[in-house]
Amino acid sequence: MVECIFSLTPWYRIGGDRAELRLEEGAIRYLRHTNVYRPKGSFGSPLRIWVRGALAGMVEDVLSETSLRRRDLYDPGAVRQPIERNRRGSDDNSLVMWTMLTTELWFHTHFDSV
Secondary structure (H helix, E strand, C coil), X not given: CHHHHHHCCHHHXXXXXXXXXXXXXXXXXXXXXXXXXXXCCCCCCCHHHHHHCCCHXXXXXXXXXXXXXXXXXXXXXXXXXXXXXXXXXXXXXXXXXXXXXXXXXXXXXXXXXX
16 A cells, blocks of 8 residues: 555645545555544554563663763662663653663763764
């Protein structure tokens, strides 16, 4: 379906409200009515799954007490609490952990390797 839409000329793809209507008219042939005409929503990233799964080791390494003390940006004791609560499943602190992780990695990329 995506290939079909991108193969259309801009006149068909771009047209204000009509463009969305054309897309819906094409999609209804292949998808359920409830999927085509459902309310709009955002797509969230699976942060919770990532920080508990594939990125768990990276979170532990990058946000370890030793690493945090070296940077002196975050209080290591305060950082451990949301990580532990997230690991136990008592809280979903994945967004906080993601923010700290990406901040630390940004500092590492732009300052530590200089």
